[in-house]
Amino acid sequence: MFQLSNTVNLPSISSNSTTPSRSSIGSGRRPGDGTEDNSADDEDSSCGSGNGDGGNSTRATTTTDSAKKAQALLEEQLNQLICRLAEQKYTTVTANMFDEEFLRLVPNLRILPPNANTVALQTIIRNRNSPREDFVFQADRLIRLVIEEGLNQLPSKLRTVTTPTGGTYQGVEFLKSNCGISIVRSGEAMEKALRDCCRSIRIGKILIQSDEETHQARVLYAKLPADISLRKVLLLYPIMSTGNTVVKAMKELKKNGVKEANIILINLFSTPSAIRALASRFKELTIQTTEVHPVAPLHFGQKYFGTD
Template identity: 25%
Template structure:
């Protein structure tokens, strides 16, 4: 397991923001308890220009909170926040890395307070370059900004973290976008200094290492890795580091829930701490699952056929015959792909009917110079968002129906142990949250079983500024339960289906049928 830098500004100096890369040879698809894959969701949509205020979960769901409707609370709305403080050289970073390594959960974000150094004035920069600036004073760090960032993350928002450059002694124009964090570790000498920031934390750790050990570590680090001379390093220590430590840092130990003497070498303390965090996370994960369960109980009893936002293809002879072929184990992969492509063309066409059309502005004239009466044109852009990989089964038909369509992707996987759906990766077109663009998002998934992946995807879209009314879910088959859950959490999305099960089993097809319960479409379609 390796620690890698997220940004390519390696020259910048100190550690900025880290993630644990998946261990080599393991893909996300095979993540299991044996294959540690802890990764943060790094949003590639950094320049989306989103209006963060308008896109907080509350403002979006606010439209949907009538008395009997349930609100979906995604797991990243309640991240588990850990603060790690301690003197310079005490081993904070090692302890934080140890936590990440041992926890082995996706979306663990490590935020170093180094990112929040205040930009320096030109004069201050001069003193910084001659090692005479006090970086160890609490005023050198913008803790208010750090508080705002962590608060925003705790609310489940997409949040931008500044990047500080030690070579320029200034904040860079780069930013790191974090979204969907499950565990956030804040590490820095002043991690427990700012009261409001401390109040956001679920676990406060102080790494207490003897001052002489701190000095020894700091000296070897400064001299061996940062190219400083002994004299300069000692001067820094005696002028800034030690006085500040005595004045400001040591007292924050009082804030800590847990004091770890000797840092990362203290296996017993770290082991106990990890066990505690794991217990808390398990509880959080259970609550999420329980919540998804609960959506079930709040299902409304309106008959499926009377739900206007649910569109199921009429069961014509062709559709029935295609469904039969797709269910038959004797069907060859060749036939399966062909018939799935056929039915997905019909589904996509059905979904495109839900776009907004308007009479053409200019008169439309035929080559024989006759004006066209019912001239209509589409006034919205359709954007596809596929849930990897089952949603990708629609690609062939999608490209043939709408060749220039923009396509975003989401990777959501269920945890092998708990079954909790987890968001791994987001790739969305830049304009997906642009309120001025009239659009519909076709959210594609071949099957809805529990509905959890789709529910999570909708929340991601809402968090990125998409309006609920603009989401159309395109799906081949769905359980009644999953469908009702989605509509219970997000009543204004539309769902286009070819096939739906039935909870009471009175109908020919019911939720318990194998073809509704099992994710088989992408397995057959891709042959793997």
């Protein structure tokens, strides 16, 4: 954990304590501006159960029950942590101070290892007085870092090549059939970095907006590769406040045949409630981010595109 200062001390979490009620952290603004809508979205609470038969039924049931209990315990502890964080007031934000807890409680969460370089980039993005030119330049650097880290989650295979000296080198190469999907508008800020890393990658778009009367998020536009169900998908969205926008995008991808396990969300900053919203609904989704904190830089989209 890379700490600049300590401002909040969290009590230890006991696995036997009662689960507090859920609370949402962070307030969203207009979707497409780098933040999200706060519209309610019914949580998928159903879980599948397998039916065993034959001599292995007892063993299979025991294994399944143990896995469910372990998952339930992690979810309970995650809820407790988020509720404790919601009770705090943050006049000072400490870089990456909650990473270790969330990495332990959310199995498919990946956080860019913090160091002086990444924290310096985060500092410029969070600084309201950063000139826009500096903001965009440093934001692009941080985006490139998280994109490169996200590529590590893609499947690869062994490859042997011949070196200039005539020897052999046993390395790897990525499998093809990957694509990027940006959630308009703020997700488009991440497209250039993805193309810089993968020159010929196909990139689709999803536009999600909140209805002014019902406040429900809905998909207004989606342009996806025709064979997206056969591809690994890098879903691009830099700032998550509630998680509702990404939830809608995930449902749109699944509706088009994409498997959860084939989706990697590339994100810069996320609130704890957004992580919970995604992790509770999409168990196989991989989330790659740089920081999880109750205070997210919600001005990102407006500052990046010069609409602030």
